[in-house]
Amino acid sequence: MPVYKAPVEDVLFLLNDVFPIARHNNLPGFADATPDMVEAILAEGAKLCEEVFAPLNLSGDQEGCTRNPDGSVTTPKGFKEAYEAYTAGGWMGLAVPEEFGGQGLPSVLNTVMQEFVSSANLALGMYPGLTQGAIAALLVHGTEEQKRTYLPKMVEGAWTGTMNLTEPHCGTDLGLLKSKAVPNGDGSYAISGTKIFISAGEHDMAENIVHLVLARIEGAPQGTKGISLFVVPKFLVNADGSVGERNGVSCGSLEHKMGIHGNATCVMNYDGAKGWLVGEANRGLNAMFVMMNEARLAVGVQGLAVSEVAYQNAVAYAKDRLQGRALTGAKFPDKPADPIIVHPDVRRTLLSIKAVNEAARALIVWTGLNSDIAHRSSDEAARQVADDYMGLMTPVAKGVLTDLGFDNAVKAQQMFGGHGYIEEWGMSQFVRDARIAMIYEGANGIQAMDLVGRKLGKDGGRAVMTFFNEVGAFCQENAGDEAMKAYVAPLQQGLGHLQQATMWFMQNAMAKPDNAGAGATDYMHLFGLVVMGYMWARMAKAAQARKAQGNGSAEAMDAKLLTGRFFMERLMPETATRLARITTGADTTMAMPVEAF
């Protein structure tokens, strides 16, 4: 069975040394997050994930979910109990305000816990994950009554949440959606329509399910400006807050998916179900978009998470599997063969995963921290910078980390040779599970268009200019530091490529938007390389500082520095290719007649 150990030490290095959260202890909730407290929380979370969630991952994949004849859904053995352990530990409300039963701690800690949970058991982690998304939506857009009705139950885990957007004929283009809402005259609406791909849409873990549903109020404008958001509970809620009669919503079938078999992906039928408007009428898409950054960041976390657990298993296998001899002569002459970790191609593969994972984790912690600042700071300028970064980095984290997370799962699987293709080893599951993260919450091509078409030019390019200035200033500050040269010089070059690509879009995509479209995916990955390179440079700086202070294990910091060097040598050079592709423009791509494809 696959192994998993939560990377607590690496997270502590990020939270204490690279982006010290102690600096932010003026923010609400941060004062409670002392280093000792953070370490204790992470250790507790790690324990839950390693001991309860992870052992159910392979069996959950093999068993999958079952829809019973009455429309109820049974989740895999052990999932309900694991979910209860999660809620009993208070994890659902870790970052939710205390007035609704949460702990009000920094949300970056929740983001870190999402990584551990998704590594240990992605399919299981999606049940609370979607609930947290629904909590976030209701917190921002719900009425006081809605918050009082739903939030405490959701925070304690008695009720879970879902998001209902997609319909058979519309996913990306929500303007086409047809589900309708007819006023009942009592303030509620009758919701009808079919929603597909609804994760955790029906299951046996909670006594109620709170569906957030996009639908069109009768007579509303066509397109995206006529869509509203509704809360539609599976069971109506009595005046005393208890669960009442069944609402007109049910699971019509379960999808047969490539992966995340332990999560119930439902076709949901709404048949005059009673729902209540959340936020303003016809502003449902805006309501969804407000929480889109958090949801997309969480999917980026999943990319890292599966990459991490796949990596750990590949390392274990590479140390254990005896096959062939080192190119420089036998390393273990007393054994029948050397472990395959002696082979340079195996090490190169493993390091290329590790170098991405550690940068990805830094990006996620940094972005999670920006999310906290954007939501909690009383300093408007700080809020603006953090919010700019949040908007800019979200498509990068989602698109790049899930693309790389999948690639890395494939690389890790490759280390197993034929055994990687056999389901019992669990590597196939990591690949199949990782695949979904490139698709949901906006397929990665959409992330690229969001970055290039929306985020780059927003507020006159303020966010991207701030980022360029920050990275440029970092390079300049450290230009004279010989120990930082191996990190700063490649970063500087990558930044140059990114700036050239940005300039090229400014000069060539205004008049000809196809030039932006044809270069968007390469630009997103170029951006990802530079921001990961920046993360590595900051980690290298912090590692050197810790070594100089004699603080903690020098071996761990040496490994950090070496991994960062690997990133700069082997991954950073790709920025040149990305730039070259972007600047060839869209002409060839658009010239192909449709019938010639």
Place this chain on the structure above:
Amino acid sequence: MPVYKAPVEDVLFLLNDVFPIARHNNLPGFADATPDMVEAILAEGAKLCEEVFAPLNLSGDQEGCTRNPDGSVTTPKGFKEAYEAYTAGGWMGLAVPEEFGGQGLPSVLNTVMQEFVSSANLALGMYPGLTQGAIAALLVHGTEEQKRTYLPKMVEGAWTGTMNLTEPHCGTDLGLLKSKAVPNGDGSYAISGTKIFISAGEHDMAENIVHLVLARIEGAPQGTKGISLFVVPKFLVNADGSVGERNGVSCGSLEHKMGIHGNATCVMNYDGAKGWLVGEANRGLNAMFVMMNEARLAVGVQGLAVSEVAYQNAVAYAKDRLQGRALTGAKFPDKPADPIIVHPDVRRTLLSIKAVNEAARALIVWTGLNSDIAHRSSDEAARQVADDYMGLMTPVAKGVLTDLGFDNAVKAQQMFGGHGYIEEWGMSQFVRDARIAMIYEGANGIQAMDLVGRKLGKDGGRAVMTFFNEVGAFCQENAGDEAMKAYVAPLQQGLGHLQQATMWFMQNAMAKPDNAGAGATDYMHLFGLVVMGYMWARMAKAAQARKAQGNGSAEAMDAKLLTGRFFMERLMPETATRLARITTGADTTMAMPVEAF
């Protein structure tokens, strides 16, 4: 259900215009392969694949194979009949000498048919594919009696074949294998041991199964120099050639695999099974290696094949799925949305698959033709060049085309958004099936080591120098041709990068072989880009010639030229990154302590 149309026109362009096989009609079997005959054969093969094999692909994946309590294996519904249609059509022996019941046609036609078969139904196509591999081994190494006993039955399809190499503790490193062979005193051996991952090891399609098995004769030297090859039929063969009593070999279980569910991947138990030596004692690995090139080329073909069928389905979906509007304004204002093929990022994705597929097909036809020349030419110099190319291109075709084939299947799946993740659409199957080709017949890291460690330096680098000279000469000849500039200039640059990388290995890997190991995979892909670029340059030249002659559809040739241009603009620039990675060397990779991974 997924669609499939065999790319007959594209193959004819390659066989008639790019690498005209008519030039080789002095070779045995080629005189029969007139253009009309080739077209008729391919049309017939296309029909079988489109109408019989393809409709069973999805159902075969969903049903899978079943091992019955008596150890027999039932293949998916329809597989047996489809296999019979294949054998009845004479496809098994297309390129086998007529004296054994074959048609003696050029083996490049068989290679082309392997593409069609593997696109239509990879799991089904593996049954005859492995039989063809076993036929090839017996043709080269079998005694006259063995050939007379087995080949006619195998060519007519009544008996199938397998390859038994892998054991639980050894895959790549066959020197570790333990299966043993004890002489029975009558010229036969008693074979005992366990083999795993045996494709088509047991099934219900044929009346006998001819296993080729690697084992160690009692008292043989340790390591690779003590391994012999045996033929072990499932049923012993009576003196009159009929099927006799059951031999001591049986299927212990079926593997649960990520894909190719329709193929029975067996654990095979040999329990004193009667076998006969094939070729010389202790020279079994050499016997396997002789046919390794063909087998590895066939796996490269599978990479292309799955990429092709995934592409075709992605194109169909992209033309059909209405979602969003073109960046330059609605293209189909009367429809609720534009088909997604209007979007530059969708087109870029599709073209990046198409550009690889067409180059891959050219590489495979070229290499298949070299295989024919190497085996059939009476001109020793021509044989040597062809054999050199065959050896050099085999790891490239296997490693690069299967890596890219998988990546392309993933890209094609991505075009479907959430629907790509649902099994009923068939795109998940293409991804899961394509994955195995990166692993079997030598995992791709092994292909890279074969290229760098064995093929590059062989005969003083004769093969690679011949290739460099050929590509260099092509560039020079066409340097003055304005119409070829878009192809020649990027090819020349890519060739330069490949030559620099080769030189770097010569200077840095002799004394420090880890430098070769750490750069091998990047080198293989760099080589792949250059050889695909060369294929594109030759196709562009042939397409321009055909346009000038007014021969056939100008639209098809325009599409060819545009696709080649896309390759040069978007794929070729990657050579720079590959070179940069290689020349960073192995120091960082090897410096990481094992415990720090």
